[in-house]
Amino acid sequence: MSKHVETPVTPEAIVTAPKVLLHDHLDGGLRPGTVIDLAEANGYSDLPATDVDALGTWFRDAADSGSLVRYLETFAHTCGVMQDEAALVRVAAECAEDLAADGVVYAEVRYAPELFTERGMELDAIVEAVQAGFREGERRAAAAGRTIRIGTLLCAMRQNARSLEIAELAVRYRDAGVVGFDIAGPEAGFPPTRNLDAFEYLRQQNAHFTIHAGEAFGLPSIWEAIQHCGAERLGHGVRIVDDIKVSADGSVHLGRLASYVRDRRIPLEMCPSSNLQTGAATSIGEHPIGLLTSLRFRVTVNTDNRLMSGCSMSSEMAALVEAFDYGWSDLQWFTINAMKSAFIGFEERLAIINDVIKPGYAKLMGH
Ligand SMILES: O=c1[nH]cnc2c1ncn2[C@H]1C[C@H](O)[C@@H](CO)O1
Numbered sequence: 001m002s003k004h005v006e007t008p009v010t011p012e013a014i015v016t017a018p019k020v021l022l023h024d025h026l027d028g029g030l031r032p033g034t035v036i037d038l039a040e041a042n043g044y045s046d047l048p049a050t051d052v053d054a055l056g057t058w059f060r061d062a063a064d065s066g067s068l069v070r071y072l073e074t075f076a077h078t079c080g081v082m083q084d085e086a087a088l089v090r091v092a093a094e095c096a097e098d099l100a101a102d103g104v105v106y107a108e109v110r111y112a113p114e115l116f117t118e119r120g121m122e123l124d125a126i127v128e129a130v131q132a133g134f135r136e137g138e139r140r141a142a143a144a145g146r147t148i149r150i151g152t153l154l155c156a157m158r159q160n161a162r163s164l165e166i167a168e169l170a171v172r173y174r175d176a177g178v179v180g181f182d183i184a185g186p187e188a189g190f191p192p193t194r195n196l197d198a199f200e201y202l203r204q205q206n207a208h209f210t211i212h213a214g215e216a217f218g219l220p221s222i223w224e225a226i227q228h229c230g231a232e233r234l235g236h237g238v239r240i241v242d243d244i245k246v247s248a249d250g251s252v253h254l255g256r257l258a259s260y261v262r263d264r265r266i267p268l269e270m271c272p273s274s275n276l277q278t279g280a281a282t283s284i285g286e287h288p289i290g291l292l293t294s295l296r297f298r299v300t301v302n303t304d305n306r307l308m309s310g311c312s313m314s315s316e317m318a319a320l321v322e323a324f325d326y327g328w329s330d331l332q333w334f335t336i337n338a339m340k341s342a343f344i345g346f347e348e349r350l351a352i353i354n355d356v357i358k359p360g361y362a363k364l365m366g367h
């Protein structure tokens, strides 16, 4: 084969392409076998299945509920087995290994430390255990010939009232690999403005944050996240399409909020498979990511919860290729969008774009 031939965009080839992931939950990405091992080791007896395949299927089916609240109930089992240092180190190390094996070169992985205190672990010890796990996973990936860098985002849960404390924790560990903050959990009834003190604190500290918004709830949630809270990115943000009118003749009109989001290049951390499960979209082909991409919003592609959706970064991209006929240049565009939107410093982002992403796609495109 001549070196100028483009590699076909197959699922297998997508695994080899460099990818960047900004929205992935640590407690939504465990290997089913690890959930079973940890449950045994820790005396957690509430698992709905104890066979690896059956448990994987259970997570996917239970999360496939059409409701964010029911989807979130499945996390009781993953968090249930992540209550000690050894479990957190293992889960974080395997997360880094799995992402690297899937061709992810940079990932921001998030979790809520407050969910791992059931057996008495302190918040600082939780963060230190997860950081140790990520570093171990990066080393194992390097030993297997793959380079991955993981940045951590700490989440506060919307239904709890600990966001300032978690924001302080994120700032305390900013030089140890915690690159930002998020709020997660049920959206309806818990507007992001309940956490204004945390966001105010983070801005004073020149720290970065994203907010889950516009997933299970509409435009007001996106508007609050950006204009009241000051979110730099939106977790999901799919409902921004409610502010976009496409007429029968194909002409498009953006409302003021949608215009603002596009004009300011506010990154959308889109997670198509997760949205199908929570009822935020009906099919990949009808997912707003198609329209938002064609309108050149700052769209990024993400996994959200690899265990609950049975997906990977590569499978999400492959599903989009199948639905929208995207080629390598589109996948490179998503990847560079994500790298530009990451919470690490400008020079590091630029280095990954120029040294890893562009050469990787150039090779696949036969350049
Ligand atoms: O898509 C989501 N929306 C809101 N919250 C979510 C989503 N996926 C996971 N979470 C929650 C459940 C986890 O326990 C928590 C922290 O990772 O974040």
Ligand SMILES: [Zn+2]
Residues within 6 Å of the ligand: 023, 025, 184, 212, 235, 304
């Ligand atoms: Zn999420």
